[in-house]
Amino acid sequence: MEIPVRAASHSYSVTIGKGILNEAVAAVNDLFAKADKIIVLTDENVWSAQQSYFEANFPHAFRLLVMPAGEKCKSFDNYNAVQTYLLEQKCTRKSMIIAFGGGAVGDLAGFAAATYMRGIPFIQIPTTILAHDSAVGGKTAINHALGKNMIGAFYQPEAVIFDTIFLHSLSEKEIRSGMAEVIKHALISDAHWVEELLEGDRITGLPEDLLANYLAHGIQVKAAIVEQDETEQSVRKYLNLGHTYGHAIEAAAGYGRVAHGEAVMIGLIYSLLLSEKYGKVDHQFTKRFLHFAIENGYPFEAVQEFTFEQLTEYLLKDKKADYGQLQFVLLETIGQPFVQKVELEQCREIDRQLRALLVEVQQ
Amino acid sequence: MEIPVRAASHSYSVTIGKGILNEAVAAVNDLFAKADKIIVLTDENVWSAQQSYFEANFPHAFRLLVMPAGEKCKSFDNYNAVQTYLLEQKCTRKSMIIAFGGGAVGDLAGFAAATYMRGIPFIQIPTTILAHDSAVGGKTAINHALGKNMIGAFYQPEAVIFDTIFLHSLSEKEIRSGMAEVIKHALISDAHWVEELLEGDRITGLPEDLLANYLAHGIQVKAAIVEQDETEQSVRKYLNLGHTYGHAIEAAAGYGRVAHGEAVMIGLIYSLLLSEKYGKVDHQFTKRFLHFAIENGYPFEAVQEFTFEQLTEYLLKDKKADYGQLQFVLLETIGQPFVQKVELEQCREIDRQLRALLVEVQQ
Numbered sequence: 261m262e263i264p265v266r267a268a269s270h271s272y273s274v275t276i277g278k279g280i281l282n283e284a285v286a287a288v289n290d291l292f293a294k295a296d297k298i299i300v301l302t303d304e305n306v307w308s309a310q311q312s313y314f315e316a317n318f319p320h321a322f323r324l325l326v327m328p329a330g331e332k333c334k335s336f337d338n339y340n341a342v343q344t345y346l347l348e349q350k351c352t353r354k355s356m357i358i359a360f361g362g363g364a365v366g367d368l369a370g371f372a373a374a375t376y377m378r379g380i381p382f383i384q385i386p387t388t389i390l391a392h393d394s395a396v397g398g399k400t401a402i403n404h405a406l407g408k409n410m411i412g413a414f415y416q417p418e419a420v421i422f423d424t425i426f427l428h429s430l431s432e433k434e435i436r437s438g439m440a441e442v443i444k445h446a447l448i449s450d451a452h453w454v455e456e457l458l459e460g461d462r463i464t465g466l467p468e469d470l471l472a473n474y475l476a477h478g479i480q481v482k483a484a485i486v487e488q489d490e491t492e493q494s495v496r497k498y499l500n501l502g503h504t505y506g507h508a509i510e511a512a513a514g515y516g517r518v519a520h521g522e523a524v525m526i527g528l529i530y531s532l533l534l535s536e537k538y539g540k541v542d543h544q545f546t547k548r549f550l551h552f553a554i555e556n557g558y559p560f561e562a563v564q565e566f567t568f569e570q571l572t573e574y575l576l577k578d579k580k581a582d583y584g585q586l587q588f589v590l591l592e593t594i595g596q597p598f599v600q601k602v603e604l605e606q607c608r609e610i611d612r613q614l615r616a617l618l619v620e621v622q623q
Numbered sequence: 624m625e626i627p628v629r630a631a632s633h634s635y636s637v638t639i640g641k642g643i644l645n646e647a648v649a650a651v652n653d654l655f656a657k658a659d660k661i662i663v664l665t666d667e668n669v670w671s672a673q674q675s676y677f678e679a680n681f682p683h684a685f686r687l688l689v690m691p692a693g694e695k696c697k698s699f700d701n702y703n704a705v706q707t708y709l710l711e712q713k714c715t716r717k718s719m720i721i722a723f724g725g726g727a728v729g730d731l732a733g734f735a736a737a738t739y740m741r742g743i744p745f746i747q748i749p750t751t752i753l754a755h756d757s758a759v760g761g762k763t764a765i766n767h768a769l770g771k772n773m774i775g776a777f778y779q780p781e782a783v784i785f786d787t788i789f790l791h792s793l794s795e796k797e798i799r800s801g802m803a804e805v806i807k808h809a810l811i812s813d814a815h816w817v818e819e820l821l822e823g824d825r826i827t828g829l830p831e832d833l834l835a836n837y838l839a840h841g842i843q844v845k846a847a848i849v850e851q852d853e854t855e856q857s858v859r860k861y862l863n864l865g866h867t868y869g870h871a872i873e874a875a876a877g878y879g880r881v882a883h884g885e886a887v888m889i890g891l892i893y894s895l896l897l898s899e900k901y902g903k904v905d906h907q908f909t910k911r912f913l914h915f916a917i918e919n920g921y922p923f924e925a926v927q928e929f930t931f932e933q934l935t936e937y938l939l940k941d942k943k944a945d946y947g948q949l950q951f952v953l954l955e956t957i958g959q960p961f962v963q964k965v966e967l968e969q970c971r972e973i974d975r976q977l978r979a980l981l982v983e984v985q986q
Binding site for chain 2: 269336340343344347348350352353371374375376377378379399400401404405406407410411412413414491492576579
């Protein structure tokens with residue numbers, strides 16, 4: 261299945277399906293024909309799990325840089341190391357980068373491509389559910405010692421090739437993390453889809469075809485938003501539903517302990533509580549959604565590890581924050597997002613409500 | 624005088640004139656009204672020479688980061704230090720960076736703005752003749768240990784404010800360096816203008832009004848090209864006339880010893896010799912142009928310090944190089960540039976001709 265993304269800076273396709281790597285690479289042969297060198301950037305975990313399938317199905321000669329797995333690859337030092345590698349390999353403006361891995365590899369490889377000689381082409385080949393989100397839309401970034409994703413660029417790939425065969429090796433934690441972004445895409449776009457998810461099977465055990473459908477649906481939601489607003493001046497902010505509080509939990513816990521999507525799920529509950537106040541979301545829906553999330557194993561115990569004061573520092577670092585005031589994406593009703601400024605005192609009150617609700621629901 | 628730059632990504636104005644800082648800043652007050660913080664990035668030399676005028680004429684409160692002068696400020700480490708400063712100052716996506724200085728400050732500040740939180744607004748306030756070139760058109764970059772300007776982005780400023788009062792404190796070397804880019808703008812656009820320059824006063828002693836006219840003319844030439852081709856896919860390459868060989872000289876000498884524009888002037892002579900072969904440039908013109916350059920104090924003795932083999936390494940690192948083949952911008956006739964692939968053996972022959980001509984002319 262092919263999903264077009266018509267971003268303002270340029271258009272490209274996301275191809276999604278099982279076992280499509282070879283065919284999808286052939287379909288963009290014109291991009292490869294223009295490349296003087298192909299550099300595959302990946303991480304040690306992805307490469308050890310996927311090397312044989314990749315080599316059997318990627319028809320071009322390539323040079324390989326295997327990086328440390330996880331957020332570590334997005335460090336300033338590793339970004340410098342990637343640029344050093346590209347220069348040592350004598351890459352030119354016509355060299356092509358392949359980002360082969362999860363969100364961290366895609367973010368780093370995309371930023372390296374965005375900034376090597378002021379920009380060279382790159383293709384995303386995501387290997388996780390989470391990366392159905394991060395690989396589409398051109399947000400690239402590395403981490404700074406003072407904040408995650410603080411340095412980056414909007415820079416679109418030439419193509420995204422999403423072969424769902426790579427998802428077979430994911431752990432339950434990785435599936436859970438990735439599905440949080442799928443669920444977020446449902447919450448900001450389609451109440452019926454949300455119902456289907458809430459009523460459906462455990463998200464770590466979805467039939468393969470249904471999972472692929474959900475991923476394609478999520479990508480369509482994201483593509484439609486990116487087409488309207490590539491650089492997050494307006495509606496693209498909706499994609500941050502759950503991320504303000506979620507990022508604070510993720511950062512406070514130390515990256516990696518609570519997976520990105522797990523933290524986003526906690527943030528989604530927080531957003532629903534705020535949406536009860538500023539929108540028309542019903543408290544019964546919030547409770548039902550929280551039950552669904554708990555049954556699916558999202559680690560809400562992480563909230564108890566931190567006081568609101570500890571989270572505040574991270575809340576205030578959010579990139580959407582204007583003039584020091586917090587901005588949240590909320591829901592008017594399910595499927596209808598909007599942006600709302602919220603005072604810190606109000607955030608504290610909702611944090612208190614979240615903690616009380618977690619005690620109530622888990623008794 | 625106001626010169627519009629209508630780049631594909633966005634449009635802005637270059638304002639040029641004597642003593643215009645205050646008025647030009649007021650003219651873009653809407654940009655400042657949107658900014659939650661203003662950060663002035665400058666270097667120690669510029670700040671010690673220009674602090675009092677800047678403070679007297681810049682009407683907004685600002686925070687100041689003074690960096691080391693020269694190419695040093697474009698190091699990876701200093702780039703990281705700037706990002707650290709912006710994060711420590713709690714800059715948001717609505718904070719505004721002012722690049723106040725020469726080309727190095729502008730390149731670094733522009734790249735920092737391009738990549739802080741995926742891009743925040745910045746204004747160029749250039750203080751050198753050379754920066755009439757670098758401050759317009761959105762090329763931003765930092766240096767990598769393996770090559771100058773290898774990491775960067777195309778990212779346009781919100782405005783360029785070029786107050787020629789800042790030029791009063793320039794040394795002869797800086798004037799000479801900057802004028803090479805003015806002369807390059809003439810060579811790629813206008814044979815009459817080239818004649819006027821060759822017949823005119825010594826370039827380090829031009830009347831102030833005439834200099835301002837030349838700078839405005841150069842900016843117009845550049846703006847027209849950037850409007851057609853923001854990201855150097857085609858005609859923007861013309862702006863690199865003289866830069867391929869020039870960069871090699873500059874790099875071989877070690878940055879700073881031969882100023883950028885001084886090296887470009889050497890590269891312009893090299894390009895003229897190549898243009899005799901591939902275009903219709905007359906050898907008498909090349910000799911006359913070389914006499915003009917020598918009379919104006921450009922340091923051609925730098926060529927003798929290196930063998931062609933020593934320069935080759937740097938020639939091959941040129942960002943225009945495709946598939947390992949060298950690309951030069953040449954002139955069909957004066958004012959008519961084109962791009963030509965040239966084999967390394969041919970480059971060696973022209974290098975030999977340049978050295979012979981320098982001996983002949985200087986005897």
